[in-house]
Amino acid sequence: xxxxxxxxxxxxxxxxxxxxxxxxxxxxxxxxxxxxxxxxxxxxxxxxxxxxxxxxxxxxxxxxxxxxxxxxxxxxxxxxxxxxxxxxxxxxxxxxxxxxxxxxxxxxxxxxxxxxxxxxxxxxxxxxxxxxxxxxxxxxxxxxxxxxxxxxxxxxxxxxxxxxxxxxxxxxxxxxxxxxxxxxxxxxxxxxxxxxxxxxxxxxxxxxxxxxxxxxxxxxxxxxxxxxxxxxxxxxxxxxxxxxxxxxxxxxxxxxxxxxxxxxxxxxxxxxxxxxxxxxxxxxxxxxxxxxxxxxxxxxxxxxxxxxxxxxxxxxxxxxxxxxxxxxxxxxxxxxxxxxxxxxxxxxxxxxxxxxxxxxxxxxxxxxxxxxxxxxxxxxxxxxxxxxxxxxxxxxxxxxxxxxxxxxxxxxxxxxxxxxxxxxxxxxxxxxxxxxxxxxxxxxxxxxxxxxxxxxxxxxxxxxxxxxxxxxxxxxxxxxxxxxxxxxxxxxxxxxxxxxxxxxxxxxxxxxxxxxxxxxxxxxxxxxxxxxxxxxxxxxxxxxxxxxxxxxxxxxxxxxxxxxxxxxxxxxxxxxxxxxxxxxxxxxxxxxxxxxxxxxxxxxxxxxxxxxxxx
Amino acid sequence: xxxxxxxxxxxxxxxxxxxxxxxxxxxxxxxxxxxxxxxxxxxxxxxxxxxxxxxxxxxxxxxxxxxxxxxxxxxxxxxxxxxxxxxxxxxxxxxxxxxxxxxxxxxxxxxxxxxxxxxxxxxxxxxxxxxxxxxxxxxxxxxxxxxxxxxxxxxxxx
Numbered sequence: 001x002x003x004x005x006x007x008x009x010x011x012x013x014x015x016x017x018x019x020x021x022x023x024x025x026x027x028x029x030x031x032x033x034x035x036x037x038x039x040x041x042x043x044x045x046x047x048x049x050x051x052x053x054x055x056x057x058x059x060x061x062x063x064x065x066x067x068x069x070x071x072x073x074x075x076x077x078x079x080x081x082x083x084x085x086x087x088x089x090x091x092x093x094x095x096x097x098x099x100x101x102x103x104x105x106x107x108x109x110x111x112x113x114x115x116x117x118x119x120x121x122x123x124x125x126x127x128x129x130x131x132x133x134x135x136x137x138x139x140x141x142x143x144x145x146x147x148x149x150x151x152x153x154x155x156x157x158x159x160x161x162x163x164x165x166x167x168x169x170x171x172x173x174x175x176x177x178x179x180x181x182x183x184x185x186x187x188x189x190x191x192x193x194x195x196x197x198x199x200x201x202x203x204x205x206x207x208x209x210x211x212x213x214x215x216x217x218x219x220x221x222x223x224x225x226x227x228x229x230x231x232x233x234x235x236x237x238x239x240x241x242x243x244x245x246x247x248x249x250x251x252x253x254x255x256x257x258x259x260x261x262x263x264x265x266x267x268x269x270x271x272x273x274x275x276x277x278x279x280x281x282x283x284x285x286x287x288x289x290x291x292x293x294x295x296x297x298x299x300x301x302x303x304x305x306x307x308x309x310x311x312x313x314x315x316x317x318x319x320x321x322x323x324x325x326x327x328x329x330x331x332x333x334x335x336x337x338x339x340x341x342x343x344x345x346x347x348x349x350x351x352x353x354x355x356x357x358x359x360x361x362x363x364x365x366x367x368x369x370x371x372x373x374x375x376x377x378x379x380x381x382x383x384x385x386x387x388x389x390x391x392x393x394x395x396x397x398x399x400x401x402x403x404x405x406x407x408x409x410x411x412x413x414x415x416x417x418x419x420x421x422x423x424x425x426x427x428x429x430x431x432x433x434x435x436x437x438x439x440x441x442x443x444x445x446x447x448x449x450x451x452x453x454x455x456x457x458x459x460x461x462x463x464x465x466x467x468x469x470x471x472x473x474x475x476x477x478x479x480x481x482x483x484x485x486x487x488x489x490x491x492x493x494x495x496x497x498x499x500x501x502x503x504x505x506x507x508x509x510x511x512x513x514x515x516x517x518x519x520x521x522x523x524x525x526x527x528x529x530x531x532x533x534x535x536x537x538x539x540x541x542x543x544x545x546x547x548x549x550x551x552x553x554x555x556x557x558x559x560x561x562x563x564x565x566x567x568x569x570x571x572x573x574x575x576x577x578x579x580x581x582x583x584x585x586x587x588x589x590x591x592x593x594x595x596x597x598x599x600x601x602x603x604x605x606x607x608x609x610x611x612x613x614x615x
Numbered sequence: 616x617x618x619x620x621x622x623x624x625x626x627x628x629x630x631x632x633x634x635x636x637x638x639x640x641x642x643x644x645x646x647x648x649x650x651x652x653x654x655x656x657x658x659x660x661x662x663x664x665x666x667x668x669x670x671x672x673x674x675x676x677x678x679x680x681x682x683x684x685x686x687x688x689x690x691x692x693x694x695x696x697x698x699x700x701x702x703x704x705x706x707x708x709x710x711x712x713x714x715x716x717x718x719x720x721x722x723x724x725x726x727x728x729x730x731x732x733x734x735x736x737x738x739x740x741x742x743x744x745x746x747x748x749x750x751x752x753x754x755x756x757x758x759x760x761x762x763x764x765x766x767x768x769x770x771x772x773x
Contacts, residue, residue, distance in 0.1 A: 068645055069635045069740070096631075103646060156648075179658055207638065207646025228742065238628075290661040293630035298742035300628035304661040322659030 001211050002064035002529035003027055004107045007040075008128055010121060012195050013054060013113030017121075017128040022107050028531050029614065031538075034090045035505035035545040037061030037079035037108060041088075042548060044110075047555035051081045051187070052169075052194040054114035060101065060160070060200065063507020064529045067102035067208040067296075070220045071227055072509035074099040074295025076183075083187030083194070084171045084363065084418050085437040085461040086556060088549045091174070091188045092465075092504055093160075094294030094302075095181030100158040103204030115196035120161075122152065123202045133198040140164060140356045140406075141176045148201050161199035162189040163358030168408025169193065170416035172363035172439075180325030180355040181294060181302075186438060186460050187418075189358050210528040219523035223516060224298050230515035232475070237301035237511065238291055242329035243273035245442075250337075252474055252483065253577020254447030256440065257337045258392045259369040260433045260566075263444050263574045267342025271332050275344055276305065283308050287344055289323050299511060303327060305348050313349035313399050324352045330464075333442035334365025339372060340392035347395075350402040357406030363418055366439035368401055370419035370431045379426045385411045430567050436461035436558065445565065445584040446574040448473050450481070450489040452584035453593060456563045457493065459549035465510055467496035477514055484578070486585045490592035498542035505545060506538075544613040547597075547605050551615070560603035563590060617692045617751040620728070620735060622665050626745035629656050629663035636740035640731055649719065651728040652737045652746075665746055667737070668715040668728040670694055676727070679710035692751065693730040701725055 005022045023040075030036040037059040049055045058080045065073040076098030082089030101109070104125050111121075118133040136144050141163040148159050159177065166173035166189035173189030174182040183189075210216045227233040236244045249255050250268040257265040269275065276288040285306070293300035305326025307314050314320040327335075327347055331354070335347045354361040368390075374380040375390035382389065388411060390397050404412025414422060419439055423432040433440050438461025445452030450469035458466040469492050473483035481488060499518055503510050506525050518535045526533040564570075569584045594601060598609030605615075631654055634647035642649045652667035674694045677685040684700035685707065687693070696716075701724040707716050708725060716727040728735075730748075738748045749756070 069632060069639070071742075099647075103648065205646065205648035207642065207644035207649065209644045213639070224742065290663075291628060292661065292663070293628035295631055296635065297628075297630050298632065300630060300743075306661075323661035324658075 001209055002068070003032065004102060004105050004208075006106055007108040007110060008106050008123065009110045009112070010128070010130065011113050012111055012115040012119065012130070012197060015115070015130055017130065019126070029541070030545060030548075031064065031502070031505040031525070031541050032107065033061045033063035033066070033075065033077045033505045033507050034079065034092070035501060035541065035548075037077055038088060038090060038545060038548055038552070040108070040110060041079050041081075042552050045081065047081075047552050048557065049081060051083045051086060051191055054195070056081050056191060058111040058188070058191050058195060058197070059108060061108040062098050062102045062106075063505055064525060066507035067099040068210055068216070068220070068528060069296065070508060070524045070528075071224050071298040072294065072296060072512050073507055074297065075507050075509055076101060077504065078175055078183040078188040080188055080191045081556070082438075082460065083173075083190035085186050087186070087436050087461055087558060088459050088552045089186035089188055090460060090504070091183035091185050092510075093175070093177055093181050093183040094297065094509060095178035096295045097158045097160045097177035097202065098507070099295045100202045100204045102208055103206055104202050105204065105206045109200065111195060111197060114194065118196045118198050120148065120197070120199040120201060123200070125204060125206055136198045137167060138164060141358050142179060142356050144199055145179060148199060152201060154203060157201045157203045159199055159201050161358070162192050163356060164407050165357045165359045165405065165416065166190055166193035168413070168416065170359060170405060170408055171418040171421070172360040174354075174358045174360050176355060176358045182355075182358070182360070184360045185362065185463065211530055212527050216524065216527035219527050223520045223524060226520055227298055227512060227515050232477070232514040233299045233512065234515075237299050237514070240273035241291065241301045241303045243276060243303065243327060243332055245329045246272035246332060247274070248474065249443065251577075252447055253574060253579045254444045254483070255333065255337055256433070256442065256444040258340045259338060259366075259373045259431060260440070260444060260568055261373070262576065263447055263579065264577050265337035265340075267340075268337060270342040271327070271336040271344050271347055276303065276327065280308055282310055287348060288326060294509070297509065301511060307348050307352070308345050311345040311349070313346060320349065320352055325355050327351050330442050331361040331365070334362045334369075335398060338365055338369040339398050341395045341398050343395040346399050349399050353402040353406050359406060362441055363439045364402070364405060364415070366433060367415050367417070367419040367422060368398060370423055370433065371415060372397070373431050374423065374426050374428060377428075379428055384414070433566055433568065434462045435565065436562055438462045443470055444574070445569055446582050447577065447579035448483045449486050449584060449589070450483070450492055452565055452569065452586050453489055453493045453589045454496075456565055456586055456590065457497075457593060459546070459553055465500070467493045467500060468510070468513075469493060469496055471514065475514075478517065484582060486588040489589050490596050493589075493593060494596050497546050498539055501542035501545040502538040505541065540613070544615060547609065547613055547615055550605060554604060563603055618733070618748045619670065619751040619754050620667060620730070620738060621747045621749045621754050623745050623747075623757070624662065624664040626743045627654065627663040627665055628743055629654055630742065632740040632742060633665060633737035633746055636736040640736040641726070649721075649726075651726055665737075666715065668694070669713070670728070670730065675710040675712060676707035676716045679706045681706060688729070688732070691730045691733045694727070695729045696725055696727055698722070698724045
């Protein structure tokens, strides 16, 4: 009923698998997916553990709406201590794997220990087996999925896997399911690789029921109508994908460019949604070939692209001529604007490599960008790069490094460190554009003030998906606020953070929140599971999850000093656009945020707050 | 009016709402593995193609069945499996050239699309109108209209 009420515990060291009942008391407090997986992790690991040690754990968790007919109800989250950050990591993915896991009868898989040699897990309904993966080690995401389907003689099995980057310890390796949907950020794939776990293959035929189907259909159908009637989820995202934002954010003057030295990109129109849909002069075809839905999604924002066969990146390389996941806004920005590269086909190729080898394109692109800045000031030379002229705007440098980093080879091994370690290594830590070791996504917080607070306080390091105040500050959802103002942003960020934690924990996609509020979510959750899930209860659950994550990070050694932004954003004014002359005024927002959160001036939840949230 | 499922793969996004709706209608649970309609994804070409029974007039499955367990619903034209008669011999699954009738190992019977007594759940659930339920005599209407628009050479202005 919504929950499968069963978790699968896999001890990789011992090579054992066992079934356990889901802790229903925790399920009632943390809902599912992100929240419930975090509760298990927090209870089971030492917060100070080395993320790559066998004592770290890796949890794949579905939510109560995963596998149901709720729109976008196909999500799962991977929860662990992040390899990139050392903070709580929870990376969410769509595609089809999450629903399949639920259909096999599991809410969650907990991996512990480290396999003595490479393995993959094969789950078929109530049966789970660890199988040797020596023959898969060294294979890409794409080859691994094909090889597993062939080996199991089951084309319907769903596969979630790491590529070579995860085996090689690239700090921002993803876990990729269904060829190009990813649990992307914070190095969850790096943790998986450190455990000698190559892949998880699942086949589920048991189905999912909900508490009250009649109520559920009333709620889910009403909510679907809200999505289809909304301009963003009904038109913008299906037509343009998240790339609908490229020109908007550039005009706003919040498009980080050349490692945040600039705030608007002159080539934005060449890498935008509109450019992806135009016919290329070279072959008369468009880069974008289809929009694809994840499981159960009635929005269908996913981009699927094909690269021009004549482009230098894929000439005589037919393995890259087929369609794969194309540029979403974050990838287009990180690989493009932030490196100063405006060659759409080159960016698409770099993105394909990120899919193929399982790398987060945000952290990869941002690290290349930081390396370019180090190169331009002479801190890195061709001696280190192996001859690559690592200049802003060089498509060749970008695509060469994508291939090298994907395989952890040559200078790619250093790009695989992430920008924080790379910049420290070459003596310029100030060039690392991120928070808690994780690189920024595609919004410069000098032009969108609330995003500065979002990044500084995000529990998984710099991230737009913990509290997407861009919705309010730029798009006017649910109501318009001034992107250059700081007043009221503390409350806005808290409200978005708590609501987002509830969306994520339900098993649905946060993109629904362009149209849905928790008023649309609560009746669906309530019809799916027991417990009387009102809007208020979801908000409280979200706040509880946020504080649980915060407590983990504090216990891991983070302090209020880590709730900050790089000097560049706090002291170097934006040089063009509507935000020209502005820095991010974090100090005007952060103390108020701590207060609203019920935390001390040092960012520690007070005893009253913990008691109020039953933590 | 008799109606048919009309599938336009060009509109399909591959979301599987149809599979969940079908399985709920027939099995009482969201369970795509038990769906009578199936969406195929051709990754390299980025194509998504829903596929199910076309309700052949002279259905191979119906003619092959040795126990007459597949019968015509005269109201809808659907070829329906009567579970009380089906012995699970699977001859129909061999006879069907399209693979759209399949054995269900849980029930020990075969299953196929029966048009939900004239109100198909898949078509209702499809968010992009890739699956519609239209006049059986005019399943080509949309294509005809599209070609008519293309071949109109414009002898009239405005």
